[in-house]
Amino acid sequence: MAKRGSGEGTVHRHKATGGWIAQVQVGVDANGRRLRKTVYGRTQAAVLEKLAKERERAGAGVWADPGNLKLGAYLTSWIEDVAAPRVRAGTLDYYRLNLRPVQERLGGVALRSLTPMHVQSLLRRMEQKGASARARQMTYAVLRTALRDALRMKLLMANPLDAVSRPRAPRPEIQALDAEQARALLAAAAGDPLEALYALALGTGLRLGELTGLRWRDVDLEAGAVHVRQTLLESIKGKITFGEPKTSKSRRQVDVPGFAIAALARHRGRLGVLPHLDRLVFLSSEGEPIRRSNLHRRSFKPLLARAGLPDVPFHALRHTAATLALAAGVNPKVVQERLGHSTITLTLDTYSHAVPTLGKDAADRLDTLLGYCQDTATGRDRGRQKAKAKRSNPPELLHAETH
Numbered sequence: 001m002a003k004r005g006s007g008e009g010t011v012h013r014h015k016a017t018g019g020w021i022a023q024v025q026v027g028v029d030a031n032g033r034r035l036r037k038t039v040y041g042r043t044q045a046a047v048l049e050k051l052a053k054e055r056e057r058a059g060a061g062v063w064a065d066p067g068n069l070k071l072g073a074y075l076t077s078w079i080e081d082v083a084a085p086r087v088r089a090g091t092l093d094y095y096r097l098n099l100r101p102v103q104e105r106l107g108g109v110a111l112r113s114l115t116p117m118h119v120q121s122l123l124r125r126m127e128q129k130g131a132s133a134r135a136r137q138m139t140y141a142v143l144r145t146a147l148r149d150a151l152r153m154k155l156l157m158a159n160p161l162d163a164v165s166r167p168r169a170p171r172p173e174i175q176a177l178d179a180e181q182a183r184a185l186l187a188a189a190a191g192d193p194l195e196a197l198y199a200l201a202l203g204t205g206l207r208l209g210e211l212t213g214l215r216w217r218d219v220d221l222e223a224g225a226v227h228v229r230q231t232l233l234e235s236i237k238g239k240i241t242f243g244e245p246k247t248s249k250s251r252r253q254v255d256v257p258g259f260a261i262a263a264l265a266r267h268r269g270r271l272g273v274l275p276h277l278d279r280l281v282f283l284s285s286e287g288e289p290i291r292r293s294n295l296h297r298r299s300f301k302p303l304l305a306r307a308g309l310p311d312v313p314f315h316a317l318r319h320t321a322a323t324l325a326l327a328a329g330v331n332p333k334v335v336q337e338r339l340g341h342s343t344i345t346l347t348l349d350t351y352s353h354a355v356p357t358l359g360k361d362a363a364d365r366l367d368t369l370l371g372y373c374q375d376t377a378t379g380r381d382r383g384r385q386k387a388k389a390k391r392s393n394p395p396e397l398l399h400a401e402t403h
Helices: 044-058 071-083 089-106 116-128 133-152 179-189 195-204 208-212 258-270 292-307 315-327 332-339 344-354 356-392 395-402
Strands: 010-013 020-028 034-041 225-228 231-234 240-243 252-255
Touching: 010 044, 020 044, 034 044, 071 089, 071 133, 089 116, 089 133, 089 231, 116 133, 179 195, 179 292, 179 315, 195 208, 195 258, 195 315, 208 231, 208 292, 252 332, 315 332, 315 344, 315 356, 332 344
Parallel strands: none
Antiparallel strands: 010 020, 020 034, 225 252, 231 240
16 A cells, blocks of 8 residues: 555554554644544545545644643633623623533533533433523524634534534514504603603614613704614623624614604703713613613603503514514615614514515515406407407307307
C-alpha cells in the first residue's frame, strides 16, 4: 500500500483482533502536542471511510482540546465572554434562566463527552417535572446556540444537538383586541395620565420598551410621526438601562394616526411647559422611567377592568395594531416596517392565521378574477355550441326541437 501523506493518517492491522486500525491527527492541544483520533473497523475499506470522516470533521486540523472542561463551566464562560458582547442584558437573563436545568443536571459532564442522549434525557426529565413544551423548546434552542459557538471555536468536533429533535410546542395563540374592543379601551383611557401611551400602542404597534424609551426629541407632532431610536430595558433584577432597538429594522420612523397624535398633543399640553428634548415622553407618577411590572399592576390591568375587556397582556396591543391594519387591507410589507420586524416572513407567519378575514378576502379576490374569466369562457363556449347547431341543423328542425 502506498505511503499516506502527512496528516492523512496511518492504517494497519490490529494484531489482537485481526481487524484494521487507523489514526489521524485532528489538532494540537494548548502545549502544542499532537492530538490523534483512533478508529477501528473489520475491513480496510471500513477504516478508510471512518478515517475520511474524521479528517473532514477535523476541518483545517486545528482542534482546541477542551481537556476536562465541564459543560457547566463552559456555559458560564459562554454567557459572560461570548454572548454578553453581542446581546442585551435582558437576553442574557433569558439565557441564564433557560440554561438553569442544563447546569443543574448536566453541568458536571465534560464538554467533549456530552452526547445526544444526555440532552434527550434532560428534556425528558424536564417534561416529567412539569416543564411546558415551550420551556423545553427554549432550553434546547439556547443550548444549541451555545454549543454552536463551541463548535466554531473548535472546542467540539460536532454539535450533539444536531442529533436531537427540537421539542414540539403548540404555536402560541395571538391575543389581540378587535376594533370594538380597541375603541372601548381608548374610551376608558380618556383623561388617564397614560392615555397617549395606549393610543400610541394601538396606533403604531410599538413595543412596550420602545414606548417607555421614547423621548420628546423622537416625537414630531407636526409631521405626525415618531422615531424609534432607543428602547428601555429592564433586567430580571429590576435594573433599568437604555439601549439600541431590538434589530436594525427596529430603528425606524413610524407614521402615527390622527387619534394618537391628538392624544400626544394633549399629553404635552398637560405638562404646562415645553419639555426638554431628552426628557422621556412617559414617566411614572414619581417622575421615573416606567417599570413594566408597575405599568401592568397600577395602570393597564385596572384600565382593562374599567373597559370591561378580557385580561390580556400589554403586548396584545401590538398584536391588535398589526391585525387591525392587515384586516383593513394594509400591505403586509408596510405592516412589517411599522412593527420593525426583521423580515416580512416573520410578519406573515405571526399574523396571517390571526386574521381570518384575510383568507376570505383572498378567496373573494380570486373568485372575482378567475370566476369572471371562467364565466366569460363558459359564455363563449355556449355561443360556439349554438352557432355549430345552427350550421348542422335546418331551421325547421331547430324550430321543431324548441317545441
